[in-house]
Amino acid sequence: RKEVEQDPGPFNVPEGATVAFNCTYSNSASQSFFWYRQDCRKEPKLLMSVYSSGNEDGRFTAQLNRASQYISLLIRDSKLSDSATYLCVVKPFAGYSTLTFGKGTMLLVSP
């Protein structure tokens, strides 16, 4: 099982739609979870951290399910500007550990 797995997509949705991405991780001891966004040919940028109780930032909601070892990202009322690749990122443990990136899920929002 790969460390961090994502459906590569692309997810094609119309403006205003709700779309959800899932990501699974293999290390049950993982400590920190993030969603990053990467626009075409640009550097990744943090979209949001994912907390155990779930968290929301405007139209974006992130959930963590430790028992099933997956995290999710829900985007409501999709905008054209949401078109990007969404990277699931996991930090295996506290202290000296690096970030592990999934390959990303591509989202295309059309008018």
Next chain:
Amino acid sequence: NAGVTQTPKFRILKIGQSMTLQCTQDMNHNYMYWYRQDPGMGLKLIYYSVGAGITDKGEVPNGYNVSRSTTEDFPLRLELAAPSQTSVYFCASSYIETNTEAFFGQGTRLTVV
């Protein structure tokens, strides 16, 4: 606010040439990383550093070397460039604490011909 700065942005190398990709950050971060991203693929960790004088291999270190003589700088050296090293290289930095953001440079697009 500079953040993480990478140079050069683009480079074409001939097979067998060497070069150094520069990376500097002004946020006093402990951690620094080098990733490569091949077309349509995820980021793969080449090397990382947890502080000045300390470096360690990531997932794909072969063909590369790094050094970390200061907190700010983390150059990546390519020796004997090969076509398989054609990629986009990203440098990143972060604090050591658990739930903190990693900041990325704008990337270096390298082509080896």
